[in-house]
Amino acid sequence: MTTNILPLLPIIIPFFTGIVMLFTGRRPLAHRVMAAVGSLLALIATIWLTIHVYQSGTIVTYLGSWVAPFGISVVIDMAAALLLLTTAIITMFTVIYSFQSIGIEREKYYYYVMVMFMITGVNGAFSTGDIFNMFVFFEVFLLASYVLITLGGTKIQLQEGFKYILVNLISSNFFVLGLAYLYSVTGSLNMADIYNKLSAFEGNYSIMTLVAVLFIFVFATKAGVFPLYFWLPGSYYAPPMPILVLFGALLTKVGVYAIARTYSLFFIDNVDFTNQILLLIALATVVMGSIGALSYTDMKRIIIYNILIAVGVILVGVAMMDQTGLVGAFYYLIHDMLIKAALFMLVGYLIYRTGETGIQKLGGLIKLHPWTGWMFFIAAMGLTGVPPLSGFYGKLFIVQSTFENDHYISGIIVLLSSLAVLYSVIKIFIGVFWGSDMDFSKLRPIKSDKILFASFAMVILSVVFGLAADALYPLFDMAAQSFYDPASYSNYLTEVE
């Protein structure tokens, strides 16, 4: 039996690109070319993969041909394929964005190598079918993110980087503890196999509730969910914008994906408790994120708090655990990755151009940068969820699902959070682009064609995603099916036997 290498490509391509870059030494220009080529190849591979999954269903590869549940399996269902595709798109544009924004010093010190290694870990966590393997890939991308957050060694990066590492180190230890409990209860680490065993078991599995609490603690810390988001606003404020694009668009979403995956496959018995707790913390995250986004006048802080709101909204959809809610959660997840990358890129351009992050010191930029201004406006509308832009469909399905399940208050909180999002981003738009003119002589003369190309491309992609939402519905329905109907995810095991 030969190993099907296709599902491994999104992991292998960035990994080998990173290694080859390490061997070429400190050559920033060579690194730029290799990073761009590597991410382009990864994009092609993920497009191919998505088409393949759409045509023939979930693809599975057994590493070393050790058949599951004994060996490690890489399982790409539609959900994983869509996330891999979005990750590849964001990586490619962030790499282009970095050319003119990250600075030659950081490029010399292996910035692109670390980006590639981080993408390796993120892609691995999306595509693995083995829970311990997921832990390992979490550590891979976290270790690369530790380097990225401190790369450059400015004071704030060292200070906030230390806290970031500490928080993640502790939660990773609890991940191992949760795995230990899970293994002692189920005797397996393959996620599909664990689901099959648990759904066939007819006794008392109250111990699984304990494991559920441990897992929510771990993944909530990684995803930035209430009450464990305390590290996020401070730490994400420290690194430069291109790194923040990657962190904001990808890292928290891996945590969200892990919550969705484990809660749909493992914690299926005591759903009254586990899904209720998920819903409560998701709503609290939405509320706290809204308060944060409304209270700051610093552009960077406002969009960082918008990450929290989005994570909360997605988890409300996941907590519903029905078809409508999960389709909505998936629409919103993909939408949020694209739009957050676009917004962070545009805000990053404003920060690089003006050298300021506070709204009060800026104004009147629409005269100089009309395109940037209106692109920012479109991105802001998309983030809020104005139809027909991309945020609308996710929220529509999520709210519909909360109403169908009689969680009216949750639905209303999600709807009200849209107002908080709208107010917070329009505050940036009005403050920066309208209003009395700032001192234009203070603007920095920077080269910005690649920065703007990447930012506009992300905005246009998110608009296209919104317009094509109807055509893409079958893909999202397939993606959601692995979660509301976990048996469809785990039946690849029975096909083997």
Next chain:
Amino acid sequence: MELITILLSGILIGSAVYLMLSRSVIRIIIGTALLSHGVHLMLLTMGKLKRGNVPVLDEAVENYTDPLPQALILTAIVIAFALTAFILVLALRAYGELGTDDVEEMKGVPHDD
């Protein structure tokens, strides 16, 4: 036997929490190292200790040792080792730049001079 190791792992994790709640950076790092030791010991115990036979899966062998927790611990130890090394170097660098090893003073937005 399992009870003793579970208690030991509890003591390790308790000490780790005590150390991590202190203000000195070095104590916190030692705390995280102890936490990982406690967790790894717990993981080892979960596969049951002293099952009394070699880890061979064969129809004739009835009570074999489960080799998987040990393989998992090996991976986890290597990761914990790398992270401890990284955070130690970072603490040194942060001490040099910020001039303090007290986490109470690591607040706000410091500016580069």
